[in-house]
Amino acid sequence: MSDSNLAHHFDTPTQQFEAAKLGMWLFLATEVLFFGGMFAGYTVYRTLHPDAFAQGSSHLDLVLGTVNTAVLLLSSLSMALAVHAAQTNGKRLAQFIGATALLGIVFLGIKAVEYRHKFHDHLVPGEDFGTGTHAETLLPSTELFFSFYFAMTGMHALHMVIGLGLLAWIGIGASRGRFSKEYYTPVEMIGLYWHFVDIVWVFLFPFLYLIG
Amino acid sequence: MDRSHHHVIEPKTYYTVFAALLVLLVLTVAAAQIPNPLVNIVVAITIAVVKAALIVLYFMHVRYSNSLVQLFVVAGFAWLMLLIALTLSDFSTRGWDRWESDIDRGRPPIATETMALE
Numbered sequence A: 001m002s003d004s005n006l007a008h009h010f011d012t013p014t015q016q017f018e019a020a021k022l023g024m025w026l027f028l029a030t031e032v033l034f035f036g037g038m039f040a041g042y043t044v045y046r047t048l049h050p051d052a053f054a055q056g057s058s059h060l061d062l063v064l065g066t067v068n069t070a071v072l073l074l075s076s077l078s079m080a081l082a083v084h085a086a087q088t089n090g091k092r093l094a095q096f097i098g099a100t101a102l103l104g105i106v107f108l109g110i111k112a113v114e115y116r117h118k119f120h121d122h123l124v125p126g127e128d129f130g131t132g133t134h135a136e137t138l139l140p141s142t143e144l145f146f147s148f149y150f151a152m153t154g155m156h157a158l159h160m161v162i163g164l165g166l167l168a169w170i171g172i173g174a175s176r177g178r179f180s181k182e183y184y185t186p187v188e189m190i191g192l193y194w195h196f197v198d199i200v201w202v203f204l205f206p207f208l209y210l211i212g
Numbered sequence B: 001m002d003r004s005h006h007h008v009i010e011p012k013t014y015y016t017v018f019a020a021l022l023v024l025l026v027l028t029v030a031a032a033q034i035p036n037p038l039v040n041i042v043v044a045i046t047i048a049v050v051k052a053a054l055i056v057l058y059f060m061h062v063r064y065s066n067s068l069v070q071l072f073v074v075a076g077f078a079w080l081m082l083l084i085a086l087t088l089s090d091f092s093t094r095g096w097d098r099w100e101s102d103i104d105r106g107r108p109p110i111a112t113e114t115m116a117l118e
Helices: A013-048 A050-058 A062-087 A093-120 A142-175 A185-209 B011-031 B037-059 B067-092
Strands: none
Touching: A013 A050, A013 A142, A013 A185, A013 B067, A050 A142, A062 A093, A062 A185, A062 B011, A062 B037, A093 A142, A093 A185, A142 A185, A185 B037, B011 B037
């Protein structure tokens, strides 16, 4: 009896699974450098303008940022439980995937609220920056901090949106009974991706919200 | 047909890791209240690294993966360390603001034959 999930160039399902893991980690390594470039740039400019970065950070909402971090950590837990369900032919695979996606949407919603506050307070880099009520007290390089803030959290949010699309894909597959303990490779791979996006935020949060 | 022996981590481990992550989150927010900026950065980075390590080892199953996967993981972060270390060693050894340069004197920074050593 042939395994329709086993591609012809692999000898065993385990070999295929391990190869998929290597491929995904190779991709994640490129993502580490991708975000790493922005972290490196951030490190340089924070060293050069420590006061402006501290000032910019003080304008971010610490409560929303902390809540968002907890939301993402919880979504990683539900993703890990989803993989466990797949590994054990558990009944709740689709629910755990759904919970992960829901938490991801909550995260993006809170981010949207934060972005709206920034637009409202004239803290978006560009012509409009600093034209709000605290224009007199802003240091010149604080605009640079906000450039980093929007670039890094924006890129992270884009990765979240992509992750949501991937979760929808395996969520549909899960509800159709596509996965089992014999074959759950896509669930594991998207789990790796999702955890990685969580790790990026684990570093973004202290670097942006907790300066000074 | 081979029996795939993927290590299954019990949910209890996941819950414990999650609880640890939340505790670390509270710690990192609390540590940010300490007025010393150097302590702030060191504690923040340390806690972030510990959280990331927990997620990598347990949620991403790297603790129970084969050594090739573990090598790939380490390699990715090693290259990031290289990026940051070499960039910072460049910036921290520049002489900006340390002595007056040609540009400060209003001259282009080009050597000419009549220029004396200063």
